[in-house]
Amino acid sequence: RKEVEQDPGPFNVPEGATVAFNCTYSNSASQSFFWYRQDCRKEPKLLMSVYSSGNEDGRFTAQLNRASQYISLLIRDSKLSDSATYLCVAPYYGQNFVFGPGTRLSVLP
Amino acid sequence: DTAVSQTPKYLVTQMGNDKSIKCEQNLGHDTMYWYKQDSKKFLKIMFSYNNKELIINETVPNRFSPKSPDKAHLNLHINSLELGDSAVYFCASSQRAGLAGGNEQFFGPGTRLTVL
Numbered sequence: 001r002k003e004v005e006q007d008p009g010p011f012n013v014p015e016g017a018t019v020a021f022n023c024t025y026s027n028s029a030s031q032s033f034f035w036y037r038q039d040c041r042k043e044p045k046l047l048m049s050v051y052s053s054g055n056e057d058g059r060f061t062a063q064l065n066r067a068s069q070y071i072s073l074l075i076r077d078s079k080l081s082d083s084a085t086y087l088c089v090a091p092y093y094g095q096n097f098v099f100g101p102g103t104r105l106s107v108l109p
Numbered sequence: 110d111t112a113v114s115q116t117p118k119y120l121v122t123q124m125g126n127d128k129s130i131k132c133e134q135n136l137g138h139d140t141m142y143w144y145k146q147d148s149k150k151f152l153k154i155m156f157s158y159n160n161k162e163l164i165i166n167e168t169v170p171n172r173f174s175p176k177s178p179d180k181a182h183l184n185l186h187i188n189s190l191e192l193g194d195s196a197v198y199f200c201a202s203s204q205r206a207g208l209a210g211g212n213e214q215f216f217g218p219g220t221r222l223t224v225l
Contacts, residue, residue, distance in 0.1 A: 033208075034213065042218070042219075043199055043218055044214075046214070049211060090208075091207075096165055097154070097208045098154075099151075101150070
């Protein structure tokens with residue numbers, strides 16, 4: 001298994017839809033994870049941190065499943081402004097960590 | 110007010126040249142990073158410095174040499190540029206090293222390097 005894998009996308013969803021992405025990781029000892037958002041031709045920006053079982057922030061919910069070694073990101077009531085690439089970050093070894101390849105989301109009017 | 114800044118924003122140069130990218134953070138963070146994002150959009154870590162000490166050095170050609178004169182600055186020098194070096198290079202910083210909870214990374218705007 002690669003260090004971090006994500007749903008390939010692109011996900012094209014209508015406004016108001018609920019969409020979920022998954023991210024699998026290989027290091028079973030991993031404790032903390034992040035979801036970042038990257039807009040086209042911009043830098044990545046933190047969306048959510050994920051530790052313990054998960055985290056919720058408004059329309060965004062991140063969940064962690066340690067047994068199956070994946071984290072998920074759920075976006076409810078999608079907005080046009082949610083269109084971006086979503087990057088999962090997981091620890092790899094030591095102080096190193098890996099960004100996933102990203103999942104592209106397009107929210108359509 | 111910019112938290113993490115990089116210069117230049119765009120860099121177009123010929124193969125074989127030597128170039129540098131500068132990065133500065135005013136967040137008081139201890140750890141800084143260089144990432145490369147290629148045309149396929151994969152974001153890969155290249156180097157990380159913690160308090161001016163190198164702590165992560167991924168499989169990167171030795172034509173790439175990072176330098177951290179102080180913990181607020183991490184510069185990247187590239188010798189003998191090759192076509193395959195064309196990419197967007199992002200600098201980032203975090204409060205401390207590692208991926209502990211709450212230790213988010215703040216990214217600079219990126220430097221788009223094109224090697225002709």
